[in-house]
Amino acid sequence: xxxxxxxxxxxxSGIDKKQIYKNDQFESLIVSVEKGMIVPxxxxxxxxxxxxxxxxxEFEIAAYKTLVEADDFFSFSAGEQHALKAIEDSKxxxxxxxxxx
Numbered sequence: 001x002x003x004x005x006x007x008x009x010x011x012x013s014g015i016d017k018k019q020i021y022k023n024d025q026f027e028s029l030i031v032s033v034e035k036g037m038i039v040p041x042x043x044x045x046x047x048x049x050x051x052x053x054x055x056x057x058e059f060e061i062a063a064y065k066t067l068v069e070a071d072d073f074f075s076f077s078a079g080e081q082h083a084l085k086a087i088e089d090s091k092x093x094x095x096x097x098x099x100x101x
Contacts, residue, residue: 044077
């Protein structure tokens with residue numbers, strides 16, 4: 001067992017990410033995005049789930065935009081085009097598969 005204080009793992013400055021867990025099947029990353037930063041559209045490399053710890057982001061997937069707020073969770077599939085814009089300084093955890101079925 002390994003315990004981490006995730007709020008201290010990453011600081012909000014631009015866009016930053018850090019791997020917090022990995023095994024043979026999936027990995028989890030903590031990501032911070034500074035207010036106003038944009039992650040341009042890109043295909044998801046794997047099936048994933050995103051949990052917003054703090055802040056607010058506009059998330060676009062398959063040309064559909066939605067506002068995601070702290071404590072929201074959603075998932076999306078490998079290959080789906082997605083993008084985001086930070087409405088506030090934000091932190092989230094993303095967990096994704098590392099294998100193809």
